[in-house]
Amino acid sequence: xxxxxxxxxxxxxxxxxxxxxxxxxxxxxxxxxxxxxxxxxxxxxxxxxxxxxxxxxxxxxxxxxxxxxxxxxxxxxxxxxxxxxxxxxxxxxxxxxxxxxxxxxxxxxxxxxxxxxxxxxxxxxxxxxxxxxxxxxxxxxxxxxxxxxxxxxxxxxxxxxxxxxxxxxxxxxxxxxxxxxxxxxxxxxxxxxxxxxxxxxxxxxxxxxxxxxxxxxxxxxxxxxxxxxxx
Numbered sequence: 321x322x323x324x325x326x327x328x329x330x331x332x333x334x335x336x337x338x339x340x341x342x343x344x345x346x347x348x349x350x351x352x353x354x355x356x357x358x359x360x361x362x363x364x365x366x367x368x369x370x371x372x373x374x375x376x377x378x379x380x381x382x383x384x385x386x387x388x389x390x391x392x393x394x395x396x397x398x399x400x401x402x403x404x405x406x407x408x409x410x411x412x413x414x415x416x417x418x419x420x421x422x423x424x425x426x427x428x429x430x431x432x433x434x435x436x437x438x439x440x441x442x443x444x445x446x447x448x449x450x451x452x453x454x455x456x457x458x459x460x461x462x463x464x465x466x467x468x469x470x471x472x473x474x475x476x477x478x479x480x481x482x483x484x485x486x487x488x489x490x491x492x493x494x495x496x497x498x499x500x501x502x503x504x505x506x507x508x509x510x511x512x513x514x515x516x517x518x519x520x521x522x523x524x525x526x527x528x529x530x531x532x533x534x535x536x537x538x539x540x541x542x543x544x545x546x547x548x549x550x551x
Contacts, residue, residue: 324404325387328353329376330395331367338395345399350387354379372496373465373504374489377511380470381482388478392468396537406528412473413521417464417529419512426499432460435509444497448506451495455488456513463508463522466535472520480518488514 326346330339330353339353343362354365354375365379376392383390391407421432430440436453438446452460472478488510499505515522 323350323387324389324391324407325383326351327376327379327383327390327392328395329373329379330355330359331371331375332356335395342393342395342397342399345402352379352383371502371504373502373507374496374510375504376465377485377489377507381485384470384472384478384482388472390470392465392470393533394466394535394537396535397466398534398536400532400534402532406532407469410469410471410525410528411521411523412471413523414511414515415469415471415523415525415528416508417467417526418524419461419463419508419522421459421461423462425506430462432462436460442497444495445506447495448492448497449509451492452509452513455491456517458516460509461512462506463512465508465511466537467529467533468511477518477520481514481520484514484517 328339328343328351330336336355336357336359339355339359343351343353348362352363352365353359354367356367356371358364358366365382367375367378369375380390380392389408423430425440425445426442428441430445434440435445435449436459438450440446440449449460472481492510496504497506512522514520
């Protein structure tokens with residue numbers, strides 16, 4: 321299991337177009353894309369369920385049945401200087417661009433404390449946060465979900481991660497935050513809790529991800545006219 325699986329969520333034609341722009345940068349035989357329709361020539365995990373950001377984590381569980389190393393990448397990304405060897409050299413655990421105890425969410429500041437206590441200005445976020453905290457009983461943290469690299473070196477830990485993720489999917493049903501009409505935002509908090517509970521190390525490595533990927537969505541939005549290019 322030395323290969324890396326590249327996981328994407330491409331739900332809807334706009335996002336499928338984004339996926340098709342960046343997919344050629346990765347080995348096709350190791351790509352898994354979750355979508356609401358079959359994407360020709362790509363291994364597609366199709367779903368009839370409504371959109372949910374956590375569908376990327378559903379695809380992750382499938383990928384982990386075959387792979388120990390998985391990269392999850394948002395489709396609103398420009399590939400700059402991709403080098404899979406750099407990923408393979410990352411230590412065991414979950415590597416992210418950033419994690420911390422404060423984020424800006426819909427122009428409002430949310431902290432670990434306000435999320436855990438259910439004191440944000442968003443009722444759906446409060447319900448989600450209190451449910452997570454009740455189960456975890458420890459500090460909740462936020463993760464940049466645009467680029468995630470999982471490297472499991474222990475099969476038992478990987479099995480525990482999958483089963484814990486499935487447990488939370490059941491526990492959080494109908495409790496996911498809704499951002500701009502889309503369900504499942506703040507999924508990084510869920511990942512942080514699960515990784516922590518199974519003792520999977522979480523590491524920051526903004527430098528290596530910024531070297532290879534540019535996440536343009538937060539600045540430019542999902543824009544299919546935004547030309548894919550190598551910078």
